[in-house]
Amino acid sequence: MKEIYTALYPNEQVATNVGDYSFSHSTKLPKHITDHHAWGVETQERSNYMISPLQAQFQVWLAKAVGAKRVLEIGTFIGFSTMGWSEAVSTNGHVTALEFSPEYAQIAEEAFAKNSITNIEVIVGDARESIKKLSTTIPQPYDLIFIDADKTSYPTYLSQILEYSPPNSTSVRLLRQGGIIVADNILRRGLVADPSDANPQAAKERERTWRADDMDALHKFNDMMVESARLETFLMPMFDGLGCGRLVD
Template sequence: MKDSQAVLYPNEEVAKKVTEYSENHTLGLPKAITDYHAWIVETQEMSNYTISTFQAKSHVWLARLIGAKRILEIGSYLGFSAAIWSHAVGPSGTVTGLEFNPEYAAVAKSKLSGLGINNVNFILGPAADSLTTLTPEVPYDLVFIDADKANYPTYLSLLLSHSQPGSSNRLLRPGALIVADNVLRRGIVADPSDANPHVKADRERTAQGKNGEFRSNRDLEMLNLFNKDMSESERIETWLVPLWDGVMVGRLID
């Protein structure tokens, strides 16, 4: 196909069916983990903080593609994505989750323990502080960024500065993947005009005194800056995937 623009989805009904078909023809996940996802969606007010099962499958595929055994996660929420990374790396691998909210971390620890997952370690506190003090004996193979959007550029800067070629205790190995979620925000980052219906819907929520789904203009500005920093870095080969809420994938090169 010579055109880059997707023409598969003429309406929401077709888009839903295509998505379901695609997910059904993608690798499977353990039932216990998908049940945990269902529990989050059904019971948690902020369930939109967690990734979808379809996106989770893509994460497993990416991690196994590069043979990842050590994964760093910035923003863990209730631990579903950490459980996914644990499944991807297997019992011999490890997952380190950085989580600011102690209540989220407590739920994550309890739920993952109940799932028999024991290769995930959560570090509490601001992720920027944790990234500054982390000194892994072996660098991480993959980092997943899914935390406060306004700090995405900061996280990237810290990851790069602490992964210098030839340095000891670097955070990311050469060839490591940097995977960041929510980089398009329903397309608003790419198209903030009224032609995007999500812009109007978010503006109406804010006018009603509710938190806009996409938070502040600063979040959107910082996401745009993050995408720019990723794509313009001489040390990163990027692929921005216009699926779900937008996923930026970068490969670190030395």
């Protein structure tokens, strides 16, 4: 292993222990959020759609660190990560949550209502259409945009964010200057960087969820992130790969 790379995880046992240790040494999520995650794991067939509680801790921390008051989430599922953004922006902030499935959106909205969360708006439909509409109707730009929906649309979501946030614009833009983009699953179990058979995940993933068009889209997205002169980018090799960008202009 080259010295510039992290040497924290020589095997699965160490990775698990480092993850558990990191979880217990990071600021706790409020109980209603961890409870919703636990409920999702128990009841939802696709509970693995949710980010991990450790990733949620990081995202809440990040949003607070950059002082985010308005967050756009693309891909909400049952609202777990959304609750994290809601907590981070606090009651006087706002979260817009985009979800394709009316069933998932309903579960999310019920959970928000049950926990008296009132700073989240859920918009049901294809996020590409919702983003287009939001770009002409929002009162203020977003401070942070989280991309966590269909992987094939990641390049489109990024193109839309850049197109609807023109520099030196006098009208409202989608993402403010200096705003943050966070994109989940951009390494896909490491397969985006190393799809060879030397990667033990390769055979497993090919059997289960491998989709060539997802991989092509993620490569394209990662290239766009680093090649855009308008973005400062850091690809964080944590969780399932977290693409982080800062809109410079």
